Amino acid sequence: MNKKLLAGSGLAFTLLFSPLSQAFAAETIGDLRKVDNVAHRGASAYAPENTIAAYDKAVEMKADYIEIDVQRSKDGELVLIHDTTDGSGKVGDFTFEELRSLDAGSWKGAQFASEQIPTFDEILDRYHGKIGILIELKAPELYPGIEESVAEEIKERNLEKPQNEKIIIQSFNHESMEKMNDLVPKVPIGVLTSSRADTTEQALQEFSTYADYFNPSYGIVTKELVNQVHYLDMKIGLWTVRSQKAADFLLDMGVDAIITDYPDYVDPRN
Template sequence: MLKYILGGLGLIAVGLAWFFWPVMANNMESHTIDDIKEKDFIIVGHRGAAGHAPENTMASFRKAIELGADVIELDVHRSKDGHLIVIHDATVNRTTNGSGAISAMTFDEIRALDAGSWFGEAFKGELAPSLAEVIVGINGEVKVLIEIKWPKEGLYDGLGKQVAEEVHKYGAEEWCIIQSFDSKYLEEAHASGYNIPLQKLLVSQTSLFFVPFHQDNRFRLGRASTTHVESINYYHKMINASLVQRHHEEGLTVIPYTVNTTDEMIKVLGMGVDGVITNYPDVALALRNELK
């Protein structure tokens, strides 16, 4: 009996090591500002400047540009009546004064909600914009990184194609980028034929004991597909220098999320990443200026 118990504990230990290996590898790395002198990097404003303004609103996007972002990142869902709405969660509960699933609400119902007051009274009356409003409003001033989300269950049918068509409609292929955790959306966007750059989001990816696995919106065995994508964007605590180097050898960039402090930025930049996705573009810009 003891033999079986010890064997079981051994398997559990191996499983835990396999699961936590990316975090362990990340924590073993240490970098200082001297390691990254003169390094340039891309600053991506996460949901605009989510540390300074209500996420995914025009106020947040404008703030990100003001604070030095090269790219603004946003999230897209689809309303009940087929409109592309810029909001992160599958429901309006957290970031508006309403409640309900995006996929069960019309565009007008969502637009009637206050998407700013939850962050601060100064932002009262901010609305959840449509993707078209953002594209027209930004008009190539900076690049726009569009993350395609999913409803509370399953995926939105054909949303990758719809987003690509919206970008094409406004002639924004040169300065819009599409990213997602789900490869199906990226495949749909690629199949549209509009040549919009694509990026793949991942939580982690590793090979421990020769068993590759990756985690995006679920755990999957095998390497994540990099077909048609130009960048692999990981959760910043799940990367290490060897992983970044491997992707660079594949011709891919790595831009981790969500990197909010100077120390975190120095650490991942020391691993060789090409940029950071951050709630605080001003913090990233201050560091970039210091490195010049």
Template sequence: MYARPAAATAAALLGVGALLLPTATAQAATPQSTNTVQASTATDSPVVVAHRGASAYAPENTLAAIDKASDMGFRWVENDVQRTKDGELVIMHDDNLKRTTNVEEVFPDRSPWKVADFTAAEIAKLDAGSWFDAKYAGARVPTLEQYMNRVEQNHQKLVLEVKKPELYPGIEQDTLDVLKKTGWLDREHVGSKLVWQSFSADSMRKVHALRPDIKKGFLGTPSVAELPEYAKFVDQINSRHTTISYAYVASIHAMRGPHDKPLEIFTWTVDEAADAQRADGYGVDGIISNKPDVVRSAIADD
């Protein structure tokens, strides 16, 4: 059911799926210059990315969530980055702390509990696990530095999303500074372990100007007529799974990005087997999921 179309398969074999696990041949190849995005290799199966870590099974965007993804065998994880009052980058999806921490109990007089109104030390006091399950009580909101170190420790790869960059002027350079500090801007990491995505085209243009070698994805579903403009500064168009079709995916693959490689598409947030099979049939290059095990099983049975 939903067999991957032959055309999409052929395209993938020619290099569309640049983020899939490297084969022995690819691993042995001489690394390319950091002036270009280095692809891994491609198969006819999409990358499965654990959304905010394995967030159906552990509290999202915590170290526990990426550890859970690792335990389940997933090499790729996705996260979200915000900035604190004192300039620390932390891993949090929402721009406020209410939904996934006990901030209202710890700081009852600090409504509306925006990340940008709290220092990193204050956020470090919060419980970011109990809301999900009592067994995760005491889990903390990690800093980006802590997070990058754990991803490295787990031998994982990362789709990094800067949330609402318009709220945090200069966050692109701040993020690059942390990536450099943690060793994630060398040839190996930039070449095959990192994708930077955002809903902001302006932010993606800034990142491309600062570090054109980093692989970048625009979150959204631009019209086909707009794709040539996006192809100047991003390598991926990463769309909600309900907004795409086989024809749209084919249009993306027909474009070449800023590193003269076919544009890719990762789709999100896919948690049902039927949706995973449909996206796979469209020929997408990656599927982002809270339940990556469900996706893996669905496309393996395809």
């Protein structure tokens, strides 16, 4: 992994995005680049998000990664949930037992009524070595110390080692990702954003000092942005794809990962 601030970057950026260099980049970046197919909260178009059913479906559909949302219960258990169960309220206000009793699946169909909120350690044990895991820390500012807890679970399974780079950690909280980079420096780090303010030359250079992935909303991606991210030795993953048109657009852009509810839109084997 290469997390560094490039010297002379201002001049380098100027040269990089001259007409000549743009033409060169168009020839060398894109067509042959492997695109990672990331199942957003599992194959969530086909099974209830952040459940075993959705993750198993992603494996069945040959996705490269599952993306999971990690939060923490009132009594300290790391759980996987975004916001969809039959309950209401803040995750951190409920004990693990209370969260586990919620129905996490029947909203998607009666066949999923038995689905429960999974725990982080359950998912690591069930899927590591079988499929990549993209770990999103969901609002880590609400859970002081969650970074250390996540790092501990990863280290207990020796997943912080470089030969196991099918683990990636990301968040919209960029300070949290700087902290994760310190805790598990060999694990790839991603920064999430939907803000164009984070796509400036200065912002991207700062991200490149600790992050390996720049993961923006696909609505703000441009070919120039893809080239900028690659120039800074980062990869770029886009979210959340819910149409074949969007998937095809990003494939043409030469991105490194597509985060999607529909893994079959990215991988024609499905």
